[in-house]
Amino acid sequence: MEPAEETDSMTGRMPLNAGDAGYGSVSGPGLSGAAGGSETAPLLIAVPEPQPLRQWQPLTKEQLEVAAGGPRWRRLRCYLVLLFWLAWLAMLATSVAIIATSPRPVVTPLEWWQKTLLYELPPAAFRAEEGPGGIDVLCEQLPYLRSLGIGTLILEGLFDKENLTVTGESLGTLPQIQHLLTESSKAGLKVVLDFCGLKLDGAGNKPSNLSATVHPLRFWLEQGVAGFVICDTDAAYSEKTLLDWRGVFREFSSQEEKRIVVVRQTQYILPPLNNSSQTNKMLVDVVMRSILPSSHHILSAREVADAIETHLQIREDIWPSWTVGGKASHDLKKLLLVLTMTLPGSPTVQYDEEINQTQSASLNVGSSNGEKNDSSGTNTDKEKEKRTAVALFTSLSHSRAREEALLYGSFTFLPFNTSTNSSSASNSTLASPSSPLILAFLRSWGCVHFLVLLNIGPELHTLDPAWAPSLPAAGVFVASTGMDRLGSTSLYSLELRPHEAIVIKLFESGSYS
Incomplete structure (x- = not known):
């Protein structure tokens, strides 16, 4: 051993020039003794460079056939597409055949008088407090009446009993009446003159080549009158007279503007013109029937219910026009309006001050003149x-104008079972749980149903869940006498208030008609 090496061994010092056995080759726990140790390894690990993106290229025809399974798959795919379209066309043809062969309502074209709402104007509507200025006031209200859904005005008590071309002095002059006819035409309103109870064969009717009653008709038809009203007790209600009227009507009628004859029925049954009822159907266009019988006293709730049910049992081929006619209590006024507007036929509404446009103005004037708080x-x-009366009137008239079921749908009386509220039943003597004063009927057109419920009595009634099980249980309110029922409802939870009428449009659960 060399002296230097011994010295190093003895002193315990590591030689500086360790050569291949330097720091990098020192072995120890957790250290690598290889040549590429921690001192010689790079500080950052090299990240491999990303591969360049391969550009997308469409497959060639050969590659596509291989990927799709070959030419067989192409033919199979064509067969599947053809089978799909054939199945779709078959289902479409089956659906069309089912719709074409399934029973459905037959749409019958309606004449203008079958779709209109008639509004009777008595002489009080023409009179003014001072002079005959009521005609001018009425002319100003014509657009308002049209907005309510009214289509035809019936002018009552307008003429002298001996001459149908002369009006009463208190009702306005002939030029004013002609002005009213002109303004009504501008507002889209038709006018029907009421000749009921008048002497139609007076001296003022001079033409000798026609019937004695033809001359005044021709005069007013030239002014644009749409028709005339007579009573079934008048002499004009005869086959000869009505045939003469038809001859005159043909001269002034067109396909859109036909002239009509309205017969006001004063008797329980309309008397036939002769032995054949077919003549009535040809010569009379509308029969105006009263729901309530005429009486000198106000009818009770029981009498009103019996009259409604009795009069609605009559079925005739002539188009009806229903009006209230008799006297009923003020509580039943709105109920009778709902009934009139939802029955088959053309409703005839009597003059009502509550829907008069000038009524609110008079109320405002009265409250501004220093009146008391009460x-x-x-x-x-x-x-x-x-406001409630106007809202009810407008809702009913507009619903009737747009709903086919209320125009020419079928009419069905419904059997009714109710459970009477015990607290109200004990205080009432007009009705009992066994015979409640409730009427119900259905207006149907296809799958659309309108249910009309009338509680004529003073009791609160809840519908029995077992009532009319074939009807849909859900519906939506269309109108009510108080105009305070909105949204959807269920027949199982519905309560009828005293003297209340409700119109509900029924629909299946989960869907709307």
Whole structure:
């Protein structure tokens, strides 16, 4: 051993020039003794460079055939597409055949008088407090009446009993009536003159080549009148007279503007013109029937219910026009309006001050003249009642105008079972749980049904869940006498208030008609 090496061994010092056995080759726990140790390894690990993206290229025809399974798959695919379209066409043809062969309502074209709402104007509507200025006031209200859904005006008590071309002095002059006819035409309203109870064969009817009643008809038809009303007790209600009228009507009628004859029925059954009822159907266009019988006293709730059910049992081929006619309590006024507007036929509504446009103005004037607070409160109640009456009238008229079921749908009486509220039943003597004063009927067209419920009595009634099980249980309110029922409802949870009428459009659960 060399002296230097011994010295190093003895002193315990590591030689500086360790050569291949330097720091990099020192072995120890956790250290690599290889040549590429921690001192000689790079500090950062090299990341391999990303491969360049391969550009997409469409497959060639050969590659596509190989990927799709070859030419066989192409033919199979064509067969599957052809089979799909054939199945689709078969289902479409089956659906069309089912719709074409399934029973459906037959749409019968309606004449203008079958779709209109008639509004009777008595002489009071023409009179003014001072002079005959009521005609001018009525002319200003014509657009308002048209907005309510009214289509035809019936002018009553307008003429002298001996001459149908002369009006009463208190009702306005002939030029004013002609002006009213002109303004009505501009507003889209037709006018029908009421000749009921008048002497139609007076001295003023001079033409000798025609019937004695033809001359006044021709005069008013030239002014644009749409028709005339006579009573079934008038002498004009005869086959000879009506045939003469038909001859005159043909001269002034067109396909869109036909002239009509309305017969006001005053008897329980309309008397036939002769032994054949077919003549009535040809010569009379509309029969105006009263729902309530004429009486000198106000009918009770039981009498009203019996009259409604009795009169609606009559079925004739002549187109009906229903009006209230008799006297009923004020509580039943709105109920009878709902009934009139939902029955088959053309409703005839009598003049009502609550829907008069000038009524609200008079209320406002009265409350601004220093009246007492209680009078002001009364006027507020009247104004609220007027708004409710206008809303009910408008809702019913517009629903009838757009709903086929209310225009020419079928009419069905419904059997009714109710459970009477015990607290109200104990205080009532007009009805009993066994015979409630409730009527119900259905207007149907296809799958659309309108249910009309009438609670004529003063009791609160809840519908029995077992009532009319074939009807859909759900529906939506269309109108009610208080105009306070909105949204959807269920027949199983519906309560009828005293003197209330409700119109509900029924639909299947989960869907709307």
